[in-house]
Amino acid sequence: MKMKDLSTDMKLSVKSVADKDDEGKERVFIEVLEDCNLFDYMILDTTYNSDGSISNLLRHCYMFPDYEVKKGEVLLLYSTKGKNYTGQFTNTKRTFHTFYWGLDKSIWNNEEDKALLLKIANRIETNV
Numbered sequence: 001m002k003m004k005d006l007s008t009d010m011k012l013s014v015k016s017v018a019d020k021d022d023e024g025k026e027r028v029f030i031e032v033l034e035d036c037n038l039f040d041y042m043i044l045d046t047t048y049n050s051d052g053s054i055s056n057l058l059r060h061c062y063m064f065p066d067y068e069v070k071k072g073e074v075l076l077l078y079s080t081k082g083k084n085y086t087g088q089f090t091n092t093k094r095t096f097h098t099f100y101w102g103l104d105k106s107i108w109n110n111e112e113d114k115a116l117l118l119k120i121a122n123r124i125e126t127n128v
């Protein structure tokens with residue numbers, strides 16, 4: 001079941017998850033549709049209901065850092081630990097930005113898993 005994009009303001013789009021359930025290789029491909037700052041976005045690994053719709057049980061959350069990207073660039077979000085870096089695909093010369101979720105295991109281990117990309121309107125951090 002595909003999610004409906006009800007917003008015309010999303011400047012990123014999840015394209016695929018590669019090497020699902022393969023620790024160290026598993027990654028989410030995200031395309032940059034318009035210039036933006038990633039600080040406004042987060043991605044979640046969700047569970048799902050029996051009808052295939054996204055449930056309200058969210059298992060993992062990645063909040064992107066304060067980082068500027070340009071239209072046409074690609075984000076690679078690896079589930080594992082590593083050091084963020086930027087490079088270029090040799091075949092297309094497109095710029096890619098690699099980020100690491102910092103998890104100890106793969107999370108995209110079921111064909112029904114859903115990647116939920118959210119744009120955050122406001123973010124307030126509070127010490128508790």
